[in-house]
Amino acid sequence: MKATFGEYIRQLRTDKGLTLTQLASQLDLDSANLSKIENGKREFDEKRLDKLAIAFNLNIDELKTEYFGDQFAKKMYQYNCSPETLIVAEEKVNYLKSINVKQAEIKF
Secondary structure, eight states: OOSSHHHHHHHHHHHHTOOHHHHHHHTTOOHHHHHHHHTTSSOOOGGGHHHHHHHHTOOHHHHHHHHHHHHHHHHHHHTTOOTHHHHHHHHHHHHHHHHHHHHHOOOO
């Protein structure tokens, strides 16, 4: 795990021997914006996660974990949240899942 999602992308790119321009093209970005993402000056657009997964042959669920983990960490740092915030968030996710399951149940 890298400190930021941008650093994670840079590591993937350099490990594969791609230039900024080559990867940016695969992600439908220009190389300047990709450089800003790698340097933490711009956020990566989650709509491009599928393209990133394809570019590096990554499991999309693992990539989402890395991306959203980074997003949560930034928000928690920004607002000086305690680690307990993650426990509460997990409980809320489980609750939301249970609501969706109940709504999807078919009653005869």
